[in-house]
Amino acid sequence: MWQEFINYYGMRLPSGSGAEVDAYNIFLPYVQHWVEGSQANLLQTCQALEGSGGSGTLSYVAGEETGHGIIAPLLIEMLQNIQTEIQRYERLVNYWPVYAPMLEEAVCAVLRAVTVAVTRQCGVMPARRETMLAASYNRSSTGFEKPVFQWQQPPQVVGSPISPQPRRAPPPSTNKSVLPFEAVLLNSLRRLLTFVPQTNDLLTAWARTTADSPGRERMPTPNQSPTKIPIEQEGKGPKRGALFNQLVKELRSEYAAAVTACAQRIHSALADHRCSIRAALEKYGITNDSAVLMEQMHPTLEAVEDVLANLLKVVDNRVYVSVGRGLWDCASQDVYEYLEGLQKGLGLNRGAWRGRQNSKAVMDVVDNFFSATFSATLMHGCQPRDLDQPLHSDKTHKLLAENTTAINMSYTVY
Numbered sequence: 001m002w003q004e005f006i007n008y009y010g011m012r013l014p015s016g017s018g019a020e021v022d023a024y025n026i027f028l029p030y031v032q033h034w035v036e037g038s039q040a041n042l043l044q045t046c047q048a049l050e051g052s053g054g055s056g057t058l059s060y061v062a063g064e065e066t067g068h069g070i071i072a073p074l075l076i077e078m079l080q081n082i083q084t085e086i087q088r089y090e091r092l093v094n095y096w097p098v099y100a101p102m103l104e105e106a107v108c109a110v111l112r113a114v115t116v117a118v119t120r121q122c123g124v125m126p127a128r129r130e131t132m133l134a135a136s137y138n139r140s141s142t143g144f145e146k147p148v149f150q151w152q153q154p155p156q157v158v159g160s161p162i163s164p165q166p167r168r169a170p171p172p173s174t175n176k177s178v179l180p181f182e183a184v185l186l187n188s189l190r191r192l193l194t195f196v197p198q199t200n201d202l203l204t205a206w207a208r209t210t211a212d213s214p215g216r217e218r219m220p221t222p223n224q225s226p227t228k229i230p231i232e233q234e235g236k237g238p239k240r241g242a243l244f245n246q247l248v249k250e251l252r253s254e255y256a257a258a259v260t261a262c263a264q265r266i267h268s269a270l271a272d273h274r275c276s277i278r279a280a281l282e283k284y285g286i287t288n289d290s291a292v293l294m295e296q297m298h299p300t301l302e303a304v305e306d307v308l309a310n311l312l313k314v315v316d317n318r319v320y321v322s323v324g325r326g327l328w329d330c331a332s333q334d335v336y337e338y339l340e341g342l343q344k345g346l347g348l349n350r351g352a353w354r355g356r357q358n359s360k361a362v363m364d365v366v367d368n369f370f371s372a373t374f375s376a377t378l379m380h381g382c383q384p385r386d387l388d389q390p391l392h393s394d395k396t397h398k399l400l401a402e403n404t405t406a407i408n409m410s411y412t413v414y
Contacts (some may be wrong), residue, residue: 097207263326278334332392
């Protein structure tokens with residue numbers, strides 16, 4: 001109120017004068033000490049939880065069910081601690097919104113440390129910022145490419161406790177279902193992606209309700225002398241919400257890379273068990289009709305259906321859609337690569353019309369299978385974008401359209 005009083009009556013002296021009264025600079029060292037202390041305490045708590053195993057065994061049995069899949073216990077406890085600590089700053093942000101970016105910076109630092117701790121508990125090697133950004137670019141431009149995650153623990157079946165002892169690299173394809181590490185990591189990253197915007201909205205709401213603070217009547221400000229923070233504080237540092245936005249981008253890259261790795265591993269496991277669409281096309285695509293090919297694809301689709309059913313039990317619905325669409329894209333990529341081989345005339349397959357026809361039939365079956373599965377399992381929770389064709393499915397349909405034998409009556413040579 002004192003700063004508002006001198007601003008309102010024009011009693012604020014020019015910046016730099018010895019007699020200047022600036023409440024912001026007076027309380028700034030105390031607020032910095034307070035925020036830094038909160039950040040240090042939260043980081044210490046995170047380190048202690050990670051060292052002790054995260055307040056619980058990281059497994060489906062001991063994990064905490066939140067209604068959105070199993071989340072790492074370390075993340076559950078740390079998010080509660082962060083929320084409790086943030087509540088202590090409500091009055092400060094209400095009266096001085098200019099301090100909100102300082103608190104935001106501390107929260108982002110803690111959330112980054114929590115993310116690294118959770119990924120480390122789930123068996124993912126840390127220090128991969130450049131790899132994550134490259135993976136995000138590769139996925140947006142070329143679809144689901146090679147996974148960038150390097151798993152340190154061996155894969156285990158769903159329902160078994162996870163032991164952090166082994167550190168050898170697992171075989172790439174030993175299980176045709178989602179692994180406990182993968183489910184916990186995906187659910188945890190998804191929870192962080194919802195927590196960060198909620199925290200940003202909370203701080204924004206506190207800053208916007210400055211004039212409506214309980215027990216405080218704000219002094220009216222004339223147009224010629226608006227009440228605001230000191231001029232020298234404007235433009236310093238990032239604006240409120242900028243750091244949270246950057247953190248969300250980083251988490252999306254982490255999440256995209258984890259989804260890609262999970263979908264690629266499951267797809268490779270299915271292929272190793274002779275449930276590959278690509279193998280069926282290469283064996284029967286040229287020599288047999290579509291009926292024979294559909295019969296050979298039936299075990300593949302059954303295996304994928306089992307994977308999706310198991311996936312829905314242990315992950316959040318949006319994680320289920322993401323991994324499911326990843327499998328959809330991988331299956332479409334098999335058809336696309338086979339069709340592209342026909343286009344390039346690999347072997348003696350140049351002009352193999354039956355192979356193209358069978359490719360279209362297979363692609364239609366794959367699209368209908370995933371669309372029907374998502375609609376049946378999610379029902380009203382299924383969004384229109386969930387049924388859109390993934391990258392390689394779209395590329396396959398476009399490549400098939402370029403090779404149609406239909407006569408275009410509008411075609412002219414010149």
